[in-house]
Amino acid sequence: AHVRKQIGPIATPDFIQFAQGLPKTRSGKIMRRILRKIAAGQTEAHDFGDTSTLADPTVVPALVDGSHQMHG
Numbered sequence: 001a002h003v004r005k006q007i008g009p010i011a012t013p014d015f016i017q018f019a020q021g022l023p024k025t026r027s028g029k030i031m032r033r034i035l036r037k038i039a040a041g042q043t044e045a046h047d048f049g050d051t052s053t054l055a056d057p058t059v060v061p062a063l064v065d066g067s068h069q070m071h072g
Contacts, residue, residue, distance in 0.1 A: 017066050021059040023051075034060060038067050 004012045023031040034048050042048075043064045051057060 015070055017063070017070060019059070019063055019066060021056060021062075023059050023063070024055050025053045026055045028055075035063075038063050041067075041071070043067060 023034045025031060031051075031054065034051070037043075037047050038060075048060065051060065054060070
């Protein structure tokens with residue numbers, strides 16, 4: 001409701017997934033490509049492409065597990 005009121009209905013997310021971390025590169029940039037693929041249901045390891053630059057690779061499986069719990 002807060003997002004809808006402050007930004008507008010177009011910006012209202014369908015789901016909010018809380019997580020311990022985000023998939024970031026060693027330089028601190030968020031790998032949005034991985035987040036988009038998880039949101040689209042593409043959750044196999046080969047779907048994510050090159051993940052060799054991740055600072056903490058354990059974040060991705062945790063996000064996938066959370067996504068599976070939310071969407072069944």
